Amino acid sequence: MNRFQITRTGTYLTIQDWGRFHYQHLGVSPSGIMDQRIPRALAKVIPHHQNQFLEFAYVGPSLKVVQGAIKVSVGGQCNIFVQKNNNTQIEHAPYTSINLFEGDELTIHNTIDSVYGYIAFENGLGLESCLQSFATDTKAQIGSINRPLQIGDQFEVSKDVSSWELQSNEEVYVSKQTNFKVYPGPQMNYFSDEVLQTFVSSTFTITTQSDRMGLRLEGEPLKSHISHDILSEGILPGCIQVPSNGQPIVLMRDIPCTGGYPKIAIMASEDISKIAQLPPGTKITFDL
Amino acid sequence: MFFKGINHYGDLGLILDFGSDSSQQISQEVNAVYALLQDLDLPQLNIIPSFNKIVLAFQSGKDRNQAQDAIEHNLAKADLKKTQKDRIYWNIPACYEDSYALDRELIQATHGLSKEEVISKHTSTSYYAYYIGFMPGFPYLGDIDSSLITPRLATPRIQIPARSIGIAKEHTCVYPKVSPGGWNIIGQVPFDIFSLEHSRTSLFLPGDTVQFQSISEKEFLQIHSKHLAFDEIIKEFSK
Numbered sequence: 001m002n003r004f005q006i007t008r009t010g011t012y013l014t015i016q017d018w019g020r021f022h023y024q025h026l027g028v029s030p031s032g033i034m035d036q037r038i039p040r041a042l043a044k045v046i047p048h049h050q051n052q053f054l055e056f057a058y059v060g061p062s063l064k065v066v067q068g069a070i071k072v073s074v075g076g077q078c079n080i081f082v083q084k085n086n087n088t089q090i091e092h093a094p095y096t097s098i099n100l101f102e103g104d105e106l107t108i109h110n111t112i113d114s115v116y117g118y119i120a121f122e123n124g125l126g127l128e129s130c131l132q133s134f135a136t137d138t139k140a141q142i143g144s145i146n147r148p149l150q151i152g153d154q155f156e157v158s159k160d161v162s163s164w165e166l167q168s169n170e171e172v173y174v175s176k177q178t179n180f181k182v183y184p185g186p187q188m189n190y191f192s193d194e195v196l197q198t199f200v201s202s203t204f205t206i207t208t209q210s211d212r213m214g215l216r217l218e219g220e221p222l223k224s225h226i227s228h229d230i231l232s233e234g235i236l237p238g239c240i241q242v243p244s245n246g247q248p249i250v251l252m253r254d255i256p257c258t259g260g261y262p263k264i265a266i267m268a269s270e271d272i273s274k275i276a277q278l279p280p281g282t283k284i285t286f287d288l
Numbered sequence: 289m290f291f292k293g294i295n296h297y298g299d300l301g302l303i304l305d306f307g308s309d310s311s312q313q314i315s316q317e318v319n320a321v322y323a324l325l326q327d328l329d330l331p332q333l334n335i336i337p338s339f340n341k342i343v344l345a346f347q348s349g350k351d352r353n354q355a356q357d358a359i360e361h362n363l364a365k366a367d368l369k370k371t372q373k374d375r376i377y378w379n380i381p382a383c384y385e386d387s388y389a390l391d392r393e394l395i396q397a398t399h400g401l402s403k404e405e406v407i408s409k410h411t412s413t414s415y416y417a418y419y420i421g422f423m424p425g426f427p428y429l430g431d432i433d434s435s436l437i438t439p440r441l442a443t444p445r446i447q448i449p450a451r452s453i454g455i456a457k458e459h460t461c462v463y464p465k466v467s468p469g470g471w472n473i474i475g476q477v478p479f480d481i482f483s484l485e486h487s488r489t490s491l492f493l494p495g496d497t498v499q500f501q502s503i504s505e506k507e508f509l510q511i512h513s514k515h516l517a518f519d520e521i522i523k524e525f526s527k
Contacts, residue, residue: 019333021333021334021345022333022334023334023424023489024334024335024336024345025322025334025335025336025337025419025420025494026420026424026425026489026490027420027421027422027423027424027425027426027490028424028489030333030334030345130484131484131489139423140423140424140465141465142424142484183296183298183299186295186297186303231308231310231338231339231340232338232339232421232422232428233303233338233339233340233341233343234303234334234336234337234338234341234342234343234421235343236297236298236300236301236334236343236345238298239298256421256422256423257336257421257422257423258336258338258419258421258422266297266298266299266301267298268298268299269298269299269300
């Protein structure tokens with residue numbers, strides 16, 4: 001038996017996978033990994049990750065092996081240290097495998113110039129799925145663990161690591177793309193040509209009121225000449241909705257399942273991972 | 289048919305449009321098409337019905353285009369009457385006493401109704417379950433008696449107690465869990481309506497009929513203390 005314990009949570013430490021599907025008609029959000037590029041790259045280093053990843057935002061966690069040994073890899077732009085049992089400290093690069101033995105403690109510092117980071121574990125985290133997914137939806141309290149992780153949470157990985165050979169993957173460059181080509185939203189006609197011109201010609205700032213549910217943007221208000229209140233309809237990650245204050249919200253992975261604000265545009269699905277990594281204060285532009 | 293057509297919804301989605309109005313007839317067609325889509329075994333990640341739209345989500349553009357062809361082909365020749373699923377008629381106990389009915393007096397004052405009139409108007413109508421959304425297991429039911437139609441609260445509540453019954457505009461609902469929200473709260477049901485323990489997951493499903501039945505606080509507490517499982521609720525409170 002191999003066991004480790006969370007000794008520092010950092011911020012917003014949750015379990016995520018590729019998403020919880022087939023339940024949105026019952027009001028259950030898809031959730032899942034915010035920046036899918038990183039776990040995809042980690043999968044080359046840790047092939048048997050069992051789709052059970054830890055996700056953190058801004059500040060990374062610490063975890064300590066209590067029993068046995070585990071093999072992990074960290075993805076994201078962050079500094080990674082291991083405090084060995086013999087009190088030496090070793091720095092590791094992202095996207096390399098890290099062997100952790102009893103007493104070793106892994107600590108991940110802040111994400112640099114980005115938001116999300118991930119840890120993959122060889123043989124996973126020993127979790128059972130909930131509604132066909134391991135992902136934590138903290139708002140609906142659904143998941144293998146239905147809340148953010150806390151200090152003292154322990155994970156048991158029964159299967160031993162079969163190879164301690166070091167693996168690595170060329171680091172994923174987290175591009176600082178800030179201009180996004182978007183698709184027309186179903187209520188694009190709720191906005192006049194003039195407002196649409198403002199949408200594509202002005203700059204929007206990502207505000208601090210942004211999280212796994214959505215990124216709230218601030219810029220020149222986008223006022224509808226029809227209404228900011230529509231009959232609720234299904235929404236997907238990447239939808240850009242505009243409530244009555246005219247400030248757009250880009251919906252992310254923990255979306256509410258239906259929404260009653262007009263959607264001016266929809267982001268390309270692969271851009272959701274990219275925009276997720278832009279910290280508050282970043283200025284972005286859209287192209288229709 | 290109210291169905292107007294299929295459009296792309298971003299690069300991985302489709303949206304089926306049933307116009308801009310809302311009515312029980314439109315919703316019946318939406319839910320019949322929803323049942324047809326489920327039977328088609330499309331490579332979809334999610335199908336999300338609402339008042340007058342169905343949104344589908346896919347993993348790839350290829351899946352999306354393949355599904356669009358299949359939907360257009362099958363919808364053209366479908367007999368939607370045959371895709372209607374057997375739905376449950378619910379008789380749901382509800383307590384409208386003061387401690388559970390945070391906004392009942394506001395409703396009474398707004399419409400000049402007595403407590404008994406509000407209760408009798410809310411319990412004498414059988415409601416159609418349009419769809420489930422907003423949060424896990426949250427049913428949009430309607431339409432309520434026109435003399436009860438009330439806008440949402442000007443300032444939404446930060447915390448609505450779990451299992452609360454709300455009304456807003458033409459609709460009534462039950463909050464499955466503690467949640468922020470703006471519906472006017474007029475009562476509470478005595479059991480959970482969302483459960484990970486039962487394959488149904490959500491007690492109410494689109495197309496179900498729900499009628500509430502007023503119970504006393506004593507009866508409410510009695511039923512609540514039993515912590516009924518979905519199977520027991522179905523057995524006791526549906527027909």
